[in-house]
Amino acid sequence: MIKNAIAVGVAAASIAGFSGIAHAGKDLDAIKARGSLICGVGTGTAGFGLADSQGKWTGLDVDVCRAVAAAIFGDSEKVKYVPTTAQQRFTALQSGEVDMLSRTTTYTLTRDTALGFDFPGINYYDGQGFMVNKKLGVKSAKELNGATICVSPGTTTELNLADYFRANKLSFKPVVIEKADEIRAAFFSGRCDVYTTDASSLYSVRAANVPAPQKADDFIILPEIISKEPLGPVVRHGDNQLADIVRWAHFAMLEAEEYGINSKNVDQMLKSEDPVIKRILGVTPGMGKALGVDEKWVVNIVKQVGNYGESFERNVGMGSVLKIERGLNKLWTKGGLQYAPPIR
Amino acid sequence: MAVEAVRATSDTKVAPWNDPVIRGWVFQIVVVGLVAALAWYLVSNTLENLARQKIATGFDFLGREAGFAIGDTMIAYSPADTYARAIWVGILNTLRVAVIGIILTTFLGTIIGIGRLSPNWLLARICAIYVEIFRNVPLLLWLFLIYKLVSEAFPGPRQAIRMMGDTVFLSNRGLYFPVPIAAPIHKWMGVGLIVGIVGAWALHRWATARQARTGEPFPSILAGFGIVLAAPFLVWLLGGAPSAMSWPALKGFNFEGGTVIQPEFAALLLGLVLYTSAFVAEIVRSGILALHKGQSEAAAAIGLSRGQSMRLVLLPQALRVIVPPMTSTYLNITKNSSLAIAIGYPDLVASINVTINQTGQAIENILIIMAAYLTVSLSISAFMNWYNKQIALKER
Numbered sequence: 070m071i072k073n074a075i076a077v078g079v080a081a082a083s084i085a086g087f088s089g090i091a092h093a094g095k096d097l098d099a100i101k102a103r104g105s106l107i108c109g110v111g112t113g114t115a116g117f118g119l120a121d122s123q124g125k126w127t128g129l130d131v132d133v134c135r136a137v138a139a140a141i142f143g144d145s146e147k148v149k150y151v152p153t154t155a156q157q158r159f160t161a162l163q164s165g166e167v168d169m170l171s172r173t174t175t176y177t178l179t180r181d182t183a184l185g186f187d188f189p190g191i192n193y194y195d196g197q198g199f200m201v202n203k204k205l206g207v208k209s210a211k212e213l214n215g216a217t218i219c220v221s222p223g224t225t226t227e228l229n230l231a232d233y234f235r236a237n238k239l240s241f242k243p244v245v246i247e248k249a250d251e252i253r254a255a256f257f258s259g260r261c262d263v264y265t266t267d268a269s270s271l272y273s274v275r276a277a278n279v280p281a282p283q284k285a286d287d288f289i290i291l292p293e294i295i296s297k298e299p300l301g302p303v304v305r306h307g308d309n310q311l312a313d314i315v316r317w318a319h320f321a322m323l324e325a326e327e328y329g330i331n332s333k334n335v336d337q338m339l340k341s342e343d344p345v346i347k348r349i350l351g352v353t354p355g356m357g358k359a360l361g362v363d364e365k366w367v368v369n370i371v372k373q374v375g376n377y378g379e380s381f382e383r384n385v386g387m388g389s390v391l392k393i394e395r396g397l398n399k400l401w402t403k404g405g406l407q408y409a410p411p412i413r
Numbered sequence: 414m415a416v417e418a419v420r421a422t423s424d425t426k427v428a429p430w431n432d433p434v435i436r437g438w439v440f441q442i443v444v445v446g447l448v449a450a451l452a453w454y455l456v457s458n459t460l461e462n463l464a465r466q467k468i469a470t471g472f473d474f475l476g477r478e479a480g481f482a483i484g485d486t487m488i489a490y491s492p493a494d495t496y497a498r499a500i501w502v503g504i505l506n507t508l509r510v511a512v513i514g515i516i517l518t519t520f521l522g523t524i525i526g527i528g529r530l531s532p533n534w535l536l537a538r539i540c541a542i543y544v545e546i547f548r549n550v551p552l553l554l555w556l557f558l559i560y561k562l563v564s565e566a567f568p569g570p571r572q573a574i575r576m577m578g579d580t581v582f583l584s585n586r587g588l589y590f591p592v593p594i595a596a597p598i599h600k601w602m603g604v605g606l607i608v609g610i611v612g613a614w615a616l617h618r619w620a621t622a623r624q625a626r627t628g629e630p631f632p633s634i635l636a637g638f639g640i641v642l643a644a645p646f647l648v649w650l651l652g653g654a655p656s657a658m659s660w661p662a663l664k665g666f667n668f669e670g671g672t673v674i675q676p677e678f679a680a681l682l683l684g685l686v687l688y689t690s691a692f693v694a695e696i697v698r699s700g701i702l703a704l705h706k707g708q709s710e711a712a713a714a715i716g717l718s719r720g721q722s723m724r725l726v727l728l729p730q731a732l733r734v735i736v737p738p739m740t741s742t743y744l745n746i747t748k749n750s751s752l753a754i755a756i757g758y759p760d761l762v763a764s765i766n767v768t769i770n771q772t773g774q775a776i777e778n779i780l781i782i783m784a785a786y787l788t789v790s791l792s793i794s795a796f797m798n799w800y801n802k803q804i805a806l807k808e809r
Contacts, residue, residue: 156767223770230482262667
């Protein structure tokens with residue numbers, strides 16, 4: 070679309086025009102000088118990143134932006150959100166239009182290397198699923214031969230879909246529309262038999278986007294998860310300090326959950342005698358200095374954003390409309406994959 | 414020339430910095446140098462930045478496996494094919510909608526433009542309302558509206574609207590209809606078609622010459638159509654009349670066999686044609702109104718019917734006014750077809766966008782897309798300029 074072409078053009082022009090983003094810390098310096106973090110988010114996926122009627126962004130991915138702002142500025146509100154489509158997001162980051170992305174982006178080798186990015190962490194372990202109308206009577210993805218499938222362009226989902234059908238010698242017809250709203254509308258109007266994307270987003274769409282008179286119960290999500298989709302924030306190559314802050318802001322939320330620190334008890338925890346907690350919360354100084362931020366960085370993150378478990382439950386878990394199980398995203402101590410290296 | 418004139422009149426020696434010839438050269442060299450330096454700065458800076466950010470460069474990606482599927486292709490394509498082929502599929506899809514769009518727009522626009530000048534009050538009003546409605550709402554909105562109508566109004570494939578004794582099916586998957594199975598004779602039928610067109614043209618020339626000589630009219634248009642249709646039909650009969658057809662049939666989720674006009678293509682084509690026809694109608698109307706009304710009066714005076722005077726007297730003269738703005742309109746259709754991406758028709762922009770996203774090589778891909786649109790647009794311009802010369806007033 071025109072907007073997209075402009076975005077790409079601007080990106081190309083700015084890659085051409087400006088030199089010397091190279092030096093370590095330059096991106097971080099720019100963020101500090103500006104006084105706010107520019108965070109590329111999605112165009113609206115309930116639970117992960119969605120603006121309400123007042124323009125206030127909430128979601129699991131949005132919380133990563135807020136945690137980074139809390140670490141850098143001590144204020145989680147110092148974030149400017151820029152909605153990006155799946156196709157625009159990488160050019161927006163490459164060109165410096167945004168400082169970081171946090172919008173259900175899958176960590177892959179190509180993106181980490183040839184696109185010139187770094188993935189500092191994985192804030193949601195996901196996999197690709199299929200949603201169909203119950204009326205079709207489909208029970209398994211293996212029965213989808215010949216189906217028409219709605220998919221967003223420029224995603225790993227689009228590629229996995231082609232791979233999966235090739236591997237299983239099935240055929241399909243893609244319907245590919247860039248705007249998330251439009252592709253969902255196409256699916257719910259019956260233009261496609263199947264809607265495929267990350268399973269988390271399928272739950273989100275089913276919970277929040279089914280147009281009346283259809284109901285969430287009219288749709289089922291098939292049992293097959295056909296891919297690994299480790300989703301996480303993304304930064305440009307070249308500013309390792311910013312990458313470190315994003316990485317440890319995420320780890321801090323995990324560490325806080327692991328050691329039982331949450332937004333309600335963080336003030337009492339400051340009095341804790343546990344040396345680990347004292348180090349995490351900066352009572353024993355050193356960690357903040359090493360990272361180049363305020364010693365109270367974890368206190369700020371946990372107080373304003375919450376620990377990972379709180380963020381999960383509030384946005385996508387049982388405290389939300391999505392009601393997604395923690396599953397793979399449980400802490401490692403509970404049998405999940407979320408594991409933070411120690412803050413020491 | 415101005416420079417030479419100045420030199421011719423001044424014989425006196427002047428200082429080099431006052432010599433207009435030397436000064437002219439110096440300025441030109443400086444300007445060229447500045448442009449070259451700017452270009453060099455941009456290119457080298459870009460390459461340096463890309464290298465520093467470790468973003469891949471070059472066109473090697475074109476040979477790699479694309480990995481994504483395309484829903485509507487004119488040539489065989491699978492995700493195992495290369496990016497180059499995926500982009501080619503996109504170019505063909507863009508050309509398909511542009512060419513068909515240009516032809517339909519020309520017909521519809523001309524009819525509406527002439528209709529607006531009709532003495533029939535109702536017809537003229539309807540055409541005027543059409544023009545005002547379609548040209549005053551942005552094309553993108555028309556596309557969204559038409560796509561919504563197409564995808565929401567029609568039933569699913571299992572409840573498809575059946576027509577022509579269960580051979581044509583209309584559903585939200587598109588319009589499925591039977592097509593002949595490819596046979597070697599089809600190639601020769603194409604040759605027959607070309608022969609037919611040449612024959613019709615020759616007939617028309619002969620009829621015109623005879624009419625000029627003897628005054629006897631000959632229905633060369635009808636006869637011409639007959640020849641154009643009859644020639645390939647004869648070839649088909651001579652080739653043993655192979656009549657194997659591929660019939661669409663509901664199988665599983667969707668129809669198989671036959672061929673299909675998909676909703677995305679239909680919506681884009683319809684949107685482009687309806688919208689642009691409004692502009693063409695105004696161009697045609699202005700072309701006709703530009704003629705002195707003596708022309709139509711004179712045509713009426715020698716006993717030509719309204720249709721004849723339009724076809725033989727007014728339109729040929731109006732074309733001189735119509736063709737130049739028509740060229741721009743055709744270019745607009747071609748470029749506006751890139752709005753396809755909003756409703757999911759897989760055109761060139763769609764292929765390129767996905768490629769950019771997968772490879773991260775925005776600059777190379779933007780160059781490809783610019784080159785592609787430039788080539789198409791310049792070809793259209795060149796053809797229209799040639800045509801404009803053909804119909805220009807020939808002074809004898």
